[in-house]
Amino acid sequence: MMTKALKGTLAAAAGIAVSLSGVAAAQAQDEGGDVGTLAAGDVSLEEGIRLNGQSQSPEATMISLDLGEGDFRTVYCIQIEVGLLEDNHHEERPWEDIPVEQLPLVLGVLVNGYNGTNAADLIEAAGVSGEDLEGFSADQVAYAGTQAAIWSLTDGWVIEADSTEGGAGVDTAVSTIQQYLIDSSEPVDEPDFEPYFEVDDSEATTEGTTVGPFTVSTNLDALTFGQPEGATIVDENGDEVTSFEDGQSFYVEFAEEQSGTVSLVTDSVTWTTPAGRTFVPVDADGADVEGQRLILAESHTEEYAAEVEFEFVVEEAPSESPKPELPVTGSSLTTVASIGGGVLLAGVVALVLMRRRRAASNWGSEA
Structure with missing residues (x-):
């Protein structure tokens, strides 16, 4: 046998x-x-909230990136000193090719932060649902607070007590969301x-x-x-x-x-x-150019x-x-x-x- x-x-x-x-x-x-090389598409911008910082006062412009066929997803800037090239296509790069520190902590913030759909949940979790947003939307406030937290990690950016262009309610909401995300987030490895x-x-x-x-x-x-x-x-x-x-x-x-x-x-x-994938601007030939790097906030x-x-x-x-x-x-x-x-x-x-x-x-x- x-x-x-x-x-x-x-x-x-x-x-x-x-x-x-x-x-x-x-x-x-x-x-x-x-x-x-994974290609992405165009950048789309929506008006955000201007933030007041000790070194500079940037606007937390709400940015989304076309990941194909007009499917725009929320992204954030991870270099406060570098300009956004909104007319350039962007391509994905691994973290090792991104000249930014603290990306594990940034991804930890994104896990808890605003991803394009959860503004009300984030505002409630941070304990600021009762604040007067004075005409700004919940999405703008949630995005601004998340962007402020990211910049504090990537660039050591420090927000002022008078934290935004808005009034006291907006200041409190944005700065509290920023601190909530910093306090509640743990490092997450690259996806x-x-x-x-x-x-x-x-x-x-x-x-x-x-x-x-x-x-x-x-x-x-x-x-x-x-x-x-x-x-x-x-x-x-x-x-x-x-x-x-x-x-x-x-x-x-x-x-x-x-x-x-x-x-x-x-x-x-x-x-x-x-979330956590990173993108860089490229020229018409697909070569990297100097410009703002972006990080994906949505799956x-x-x-x-x-x-x-x-x-x-x-x-x-x-x-x-x-x-x-x-x-x-x-x-x-x-x-x-x-x-x-x-x-x-x-x-x-x-x-x-x-x-x-x-x-x-x-x-x-x-x-």
């Missing part, structure tokens, strides 16, 4: 950019261009710069027609799929599985004891760009089509041998869906993402 020992090989070695703007990256991929989907096969073996367990590690919000031909994806109880989430274990149950390729084509994959969810492909090579081994396990190959049998193309490590799973359609953000927008 013979048992089966499992070997894994890569079925596909391709990745495609999951972009904030989507359109630019998808076009670049179709045309064979570079999709490693993921790209989506990933990994499968840990370190405990996988094959018994008859069943291979596994495999464990999913991902920052994707959702990945659902239909059952493939010639195999069924199941859980530890043998029940069918039609979606993956972070930390989930699964098995592949083949129709026959033979080598096989399993392809899972999903209806959609959703990926949320979290941003996109929906994609995706194909996840598994390939298993099953070889016969003597029945008296120990329970078969995956052979040591010297490299991880895990692949990652990453920004851009390129050669992936040998492994048992490859994830290819392609932009499908926009999904509503997780804070309830229907845009």
Whole structure:
């Protein structure tokens, strides 16, 4: 009698950019261009509240950035001494490329601060819901207080007692929100710069027609799929599985004891760009130019089509041998869906993402 020992090989070695703007990256991929840079669009400005500080008195202009197809999201300035280039497109850059300190604390402020939709909640949390805003909107006040907190962290900016161009009620509301955010916020690490989907096969073996367990590690919000031909994806109880989430274990149950390729084509994959992503102005050629850096205050969810492909090579081994396990190959049998193309490590799973359609953000927008 013979048992089966499992070997894994890569079925596909391709990745495609999951972009904030989507359109630019998808076009670049179709045309064979570079999709490693995430492009954003135009800056939109709305009148804010002028703040009074010991060094300077800037206006907390309410800024939003087009993340694709006219989907504007709230952003903040993170360099008080640098001018905003409102006519330039902006592109995303990792924190290591941003010449600004205290970004973990800034993101901590954004977690609790004004994100474009929660002005009333922030004003109440800060304890200033009874203040007279004297014609200014709750959004303007909440934005000004959040921007003041950010500048105090990034630039050491100190607000005056007479903190705004408004009267006593506005002064109290803005300065109290600023202090509330400073006092209640903890540092937050940089969010993921790209989506990933990994499968840990370190405990996988094959018994008859069943291979596994495999464990999913991902920052994707959702990945659902239909059952493939010639195999069924199941859980530890043998029940069918039609979606993956972070930390989930699964098995592949083949129709026959033979080598096989399993392809899972999903209806959609959703990926949320979290708050804290940073953007820089660029020129017409996409080169960075000196100007105000911006930080995203709102999460941003996109929906994609995706194909996840598994390939298993099953070889016969003597029945008296120990329970078969995956052979040591010297490299991880895990692949990652990453920004851009390129050669992936040998492994048992490859994830290819392609932009499908926009999904509503997780804070309830229907845009």
